[in-house]
Amino acid sequence: MKFFRYLLFSAVLVTGMNSCKKDSENLWKVEVKSPVEKVQLIDISKELYDPNVSLESFTQKYPFFQGTVPNEDFAERRKDPEEIKVYKEAISKIDVTKLNKELADLFSHIKNYFPDFKEPQVFLYSSALQGIMEPIFYESQKDMLFIDITAFMGENNPNYKGLEQYFQKSMNPKNIIPKVSEIFAEHFVERNFEHQKFIDQIVYYGKLMTLQDAFLPNEPDALKMNYTPEQYEWAKANEANIWNYFVENNLVFSDDQRLAERFINPAPFSKFYTEIDNESSPQIGIFSGWQICRKFYQEKPETKLTDFLKMNAQEIFNQSNYKPKN
Known part of the structure; x- marks a missing residue:
């Protein structure tokens, strides 16, 4: 045309x-009348890959994280050098203090329009690149938000080799907050196509x-x-x-x-x-x-x-x- x-x-x-x-x-x-001052933000993978944290204490603290993976396999994954390498690179890309402030601001604005909204506990984790297509998950019933940090390592990161370029354009640290906000927006709008x-x-x-x-x-x-x-x-x-x-x-x-x-x-x-x-x-x-x-x-x-x-x-x-x- x-x-x-x-x-x-x-x-x-x-x-x-x-x-x-x-x-x-x-x-x-x-002007937000009752701003959220600070978000409870936990890096699960930091403890997962810490050899000083026993498997027993980790699974007791985060029983939801292991899923159906047998203890033997889960123990091996914790020592996998490639998984550890990906996690360390991913977390190095993120300013956690800045992210905490941005999440607090986001939750404050959500509460301003939806007073019954309860700010969730936020968990950062590494899926070892397995969950990068859907990196944000909100468990509304338990007030838990999960962010897969391996999905925000930066456009053209070598770990994304083979992934379509148009997906990579929104895989930068600056895309975390908009994608989290989008997940919450979907929670408030009824969908029926x-x-x-x-x-x-x-x-x-x-x-x-x-x-x-x-x-x-x-x-x-x-x-x-x-x-x-x-x-x-x-x-x-x-x-x-x-x-x-x-x-x-x-x-x-x-x-x-x-x-x-x-x-x-x-x-x-x-x-x-x-x-x-x-x-x-x-x-x-x-x-x-x-x-x-x-x-x-x-x-x-x-x-x-x-x-x-x-x-x-x-x-x-x-x-x-x-x-x-x-």
Whole structure:
């Protein structure tokens, strides 16, 4: 499509012009009344690989960590030099003190909108690269959050050899907090994609991104989307043309479930089936849903977050008056 191709050359100009404009007031920059001062953060693997900690005392302290692995195998794993090497490299990449402060700030903002939320005990651990595709796990019933530090060793780390590059872009230490926030956002938004239209799906993700805005008001937008700065700028520069494409091709209210594969699921780029595809930002449907929800809050800034999350996609879309222009 020619309109996409044109904006590839004009994106720098558009971005430069926009950067000169004064940022509008951030609705989500609020004073937190009862901030969380400090998070209980424990590095399980530090004790796992410590030869001075007996297997018996370790398993008694963390009975959930061994799983179904027999004692003999578990004891051998604790001495595995390769596993120990990966753990030491992974933990060296993380500023634990900084992470504690960032988690405390995140939990404070969540509690500000959901007073019943109880900040979890946080466990850092090494999966020895086995769990890097889903590195964050939240056990809501037990108020426990697990972070696999081997998933945040940095893009192009030799340990990630063979892993698709588009996954690696969000495998840096700075991506930990946005990914943790995303896990909590999913906890507060009901999901049901059965027999749903494209608009229902993208607004669902738009709600998640709105919670990212509320939970992380000071975090760069690109990180919230797991984008690079360049991917975010491309999405912003092409926002109107992306939406025009959806409208002109009758995708907005389509119930074609293949659209998720093209515009929502993780991928190196979005699939417009044009010459622009390889240059496009991935998961662009999520970005569009986010902008719809942002426009809704421009129109209805007084709406309580909990009420907004209960609204259906059609209501949000209609009341947003979303019609982006070039």
